[in-house]
Each structure stands twice: as structure tokens, then as C-alpha cells.
Amino acid sequence: MKKEQSPDYAKMSQASAISLGLTRGRMYRGAVNRCVNLLVHYPEGCAANCAYCGLARKRPGSYRDKSFIHVQWPIFHMSQIIDAINSAPSYVMRTCISMITNGKCPKDTLAMTRLLKNKTSLPISLLISPTILKKEDLVKMKDTGADKIGIAIDLATPELFDRYRGKGVSGPHKWEQYWETLEAALDLFAPPNVGVHLMVGMGETERQMVSLMDRLWRMGIVNHLFSFFAEQGSKLANRPQPPWPTYLRVQLARYLIEEELSSLDKMVFDQHGHIIDFGISPVQLKQVINLGTPFMTTGCLGPDGEVACNRPFGNCLPDERQWNYPYPPNEEELALIHENIFEIQEESARSL
Numbered sequence: 001m002k003k004e005q006s007p008d009y010a011k012m013s014q015a016s017a018i019s020l021g022l023t024r025g026r027m028y029r030g031a032v033n034r035c036v037n038l039l040v041h042y043p044e045g046c047a048a049n050c051a052y053c054g055l056a057r058k059r060p061g062s063y064r065d066k067s068f069i070h071v072q073w074p075i076f077h078m079s080q081i082i083d084a085i086n087s088a089p090s091y092v093m094r095t096c097i098s099m100i101t102n103g104k105c106p107k108d109t110l111a112m113t114r115l116l117k118n119k120t121s122l123p124i125s126l127l128i129s130p131t132i133l134k135k136e137d138l139v140k141m142k143d144t145g146a147d148k149i150g151i152a153i154d155l156a157t158p159e160l161f162d163r164y165r166g167k168g169v170s171g172p173h174k175w176e177q178y179w180e181t182l183e184a185a186l187d188l189f190a191p192p193n194v195g196v197h198l199m200v201g202m203g204e205t206e207r208q209m210v211s212l213m214d215r216l217w218r219m220g221i222v223n224h225l226f227s228f229f230a231e232q233g234s235k236l237a238n239r240p241q242p243p244w245p246t247y248l249r250v251q252l253a254r255y256l257i258e259e260e261l262s263s264l265d266k267m268v269f270d271q272h273g274h275i276i277d278f279g280i281s282p283v284q285l286k287q288v289i290n291l292g293t294p295f296m297t298t299g300c301l302g303p304d305g306e307v308a309c310n311r312p313f314g315n316c317l318p319d320e321r322q323w324n325y326p327y328p329p330n331e332e333e334l335a336l337i338h339e340n341i342f343e344i345q346e347e348s349a350r351s352l
């Protein structure tokens, strides 16, 4: 029997499967997933060992059954995925294929991109793994029809990157290689078509995260934020999420930087790196918070110019506090944000 693996098969996020009607279910407050999030699949899985990741090689369990960002990723044949995309609700605006660190990925991701391009009309993003790619692969991705590239740098500093994705976990990833690929992707795909994923709560200060976002934005790269949310059985299973006020402040700082309302050099930080002044007037700050938009998920945009990759509840449980709102926060949620955003909490002691 033929193995269930890419390029013939792909994993799909549970939220995408619900939106496409491939899995039964409903999401909190009627949230919808506007992107078809696919993940390449091989029985042997990912060769890397990122400390926070559900797919890490050393996390116990078979790759097929490993959860990723807390949800199951059922496997579907590409023909089933194509049919579902072609009859998707009109709010579905984009498809994304995420690579893992597996030598077969570059060739198979291209084959899947080509198939989707030929048989569906949604634009295609690729979330790539620099460790297994050469510059020529990026050229082929563009020629095949992908229009946006994402790279999960995840960590705010080279030291944290090495500790959680590189030598510290016997992993293959190198900070420099990620940046070289980022620059090559930017040359080929041009702003605003290259984005990075960044994870708050890995031991960085707010200042470190803000300075990275500011640097990336000035290069022409868009920032997509996640908060750390421990996966059961992963190396960091017992690590708490970052303080919610920290995450809110970093989200707000990202918005201000990318809307060009403020920048790193206008913001003020305390001795522990917490943001204590966003560099705009209190009246304007209140107006911006009231928009609610700074706290919504950011990700690749659809042809309508709105966020398509909105990953509902990708880093929180819906009935608890929200970390990325997949819809505009309502009045009650905005009141909670106002109440918490300026609170300075010391992070509890953390260990690997």
C-alpha cells in the first residue's frame, strides 16, 4: 500500500478542516479560519528538535499523532484538499504550506505548490525551513507560483535561538542561516511578501523583541506574533505562558511600528526592558487600543487586503484569555485589555 505522505498527502490544521467542511466542529464566537493551513507529512517527521515545538523529534509519540500548536492535524489526500478548496466558503482567501525539517521537503513542497496553483485559484504562501534550503529553491518556489514566504525565526536573540533550536537541543538550526535565507527571500519576493513568526515568552525582554520587530520592519519584513504556549510532553512542557500584559504591550508595539506611528527609538523601557512609554500621546494611545486591531492575529494577507492567516486559537484555549484575537475584540474584551496592558509583572523563574 502506498504510504500516506507528501506530496500526495498533507496534514491540515483542525481549524482549516472545520472551515472546509472536512471535519465537523464549530469555533468559539463563530471564528472562522480564512487560510487553508497545510503541513507536509512524512511518517518519520521532522529532524529538528525545537524545544517548544509539538513536532520535535525527541517529543514522544509518532509523528502522525503529534499535535502541533495544540491541535490535531488530520491527514488528507491532495485531491480531497483541492476539491475542498474549490468549494470553500468565500471567506477562505489563501492556502499556506508549512515545511518541516526533512530533506524531502523542498522537492515535495514544490510539487504541492504546483498542483495547488494549477487546480485552485487561491494565492499560496510557503512557511519555509531555511536549514534545508538553497537559494535556487527559493527561485523555484517563486517560479512555481508561491507569492509569499514566511520564516519562523521564533526567538528574539541569537543566544535564545541557539539554546532552543540549535546546539542547546542538539538541533540543526543556525541563526545566521535563517537571516541569510530571509534576505534572499526578500530580494526575490520583495516587501510586503516576506514575513517572520516571532514567539513571545522565551526569556527575551520586551525591549529585545521590539528592537527585532523594528529592525525587521525597516528591512521590509512583516512581523507575526505568537505567545509561547507549552505543548504537553515537549521539552518545555512545564514552562508558563508569558505574562499577558507583556504580550499585549508587544502586540501594541508591533502595530505602532508597522503603522509607522512610533518606533524603537521613540519608545521608553524600564531597567528590565518593559515598555513604559510607547512614544505617542496618551490620548492617541487610548484611541489605538480602542481599535482592537493591534491585538488581532496578523499573518499573510488575502487578495482583499485583510489578514487571511488568522489561526483561530493557535496559542490559547478559546474560553480562557485570548492571545491573538481572530476577530475584533468586543467591548468586554477591550475593557480587559485596558485593565491589563500597563501592568508590569515580573516573569516567574524559568528553566529549560
Ligand code: SF4
Binding pocket: 046, 047, 048, 049, 050, 053, 054, 055, 056, 057, 099, 100, 101, 129
Ligand atoms: S523545525 Fe519546525 S516543525 Fe521541526 S521541530 Fe522545529 S519548529 Fe517544529
